[in-house]
Amino acid sequence: MDNNIESSMEQNILEVAERLFLEKGFAQTSTTEIAKTVGCNQALIHYYFRTKDNLFNTIFENKFKQFFQGVFEMKNMENMQFIDKLKLIIESHYDLLRNNPKMPSLILNELSRKPEQLNLIRDKLQSIPQVLFTLLNEELQHEIEKGEIREIKLVDLIVSIVGMNVSLFVMMPIVENLFSLNETQKENMIEHRRAENVDFILKSLRP
């Protein structure tokens, strides 16, 4: 009954590989380095996963799916004001990124060059959120007609939200370096920008 550690080596490899891939990207991480970090022989990685690509996919296919699913995961927002819903969506998206701060860069780097993996995500984007999209769109149009929100296309709003949120985390490593932020300052900035992004976006939507 050693299964509580669940094949510790395989699990270790998965965890270490995920960390290294996120930190340094796919090409910059060798199976040799993964093995050294795990503390096992390099061949063991190929025993469990056969190829490096396979290892990467095993780790990230699910992760990407989860990640993109997270974007569209809505809490119970039935009887909320549209503006409050929007605020919650922006904050949820931001928190998702904050909990996975290296994901955007990895996605941007690896998925730009590997269109095949994008198919998974394309599917996700067509099933679940299509409903949500039309639903949100209706509400948005309604708010616009009521004069609560200025004229804007939902697609443009989404691009702006995602853009504002994502950009912070992809730029963070540079900003951190450029202004020699320590951990606290960085944390403060991330906390501050969470409110700032919400504020900036909602302010823009006033009629």
Next chain:
Amino acid sequence: MDNNIESSMEQNILEVAERLFLEKGFAQTSTTEIAKTVGCNQALIHYYFRTKDNLFNTIFENKFKQFFQGVFEMKNMENMQFIDKLKLIIESHYDLLRNNPKMPSLILNELSRKPEQLNLIRDKLQSIPQVLFTLLNEELQHEIEKGEIREIKLVDLIVSIVGMNVSLFVMMPIVENLFSLNETQKENMIEHRRAENVDFILKSLRP
């Protein structure tokens, strides 16, 4: 007088290398591939530039400097309304990115891992724009006092502008793939988001 072609091989190497580095990143581009694309022997690259790092730096030290300088390059905006100035700044920044759409990704990828190169940029950021920053800040505060613009910190405004503009170009390769945009659709989207970003930001600044 063959100098109009200006040492064609060296020049070719620089041009091809720049293109490939921008397309695929530093690690993913080998000197072998550069040589093959140029149509010369791989050793020639090392003859001219000794190391791959050297080649990269030769190309991009200036380019990065230019790029960041471009961000702060102001036209004659003496007797303009603040809002119009801001609009011009956003548009100039956007156009700079549009003319160098691959630069943000390259900077984000390469400079995150090579802090030494950031020193160049740190200098640039401390000399020229410090003046500009205080100048802009005064104007912004003045506008806020006049009630023309809502309360906001200049730093937050800048982060929002840069973020909105940069994010479009770093996300573009994914968006393009995900929604199978053809060249025209892509061009349309880029053109449309230029106006949209300006609009979105200026709308947010209303008191």
Next chain:
DNA sequence: CACTCAATTAATAGAGTTATTAAATAGAGA
């Protein structure tokens, strides 16, 4: 014409990479 020197190439060293294979090890069950 012989010389020089920059440009260019062929060859290769040396390090690092992924992936495979065969052997060693260890734990479970007969």
Next chain:
DNA sequence: TCTCTATTTAATAACTCTATTAATTGAGTG
């Protein structure tokens, strides 16, 4: 104890990459 199986390792094949070196070419100069 013996055997079977899953795990792990050592060794190494087969590449690819950067960088160096020695040899070759070719254009100009005295």
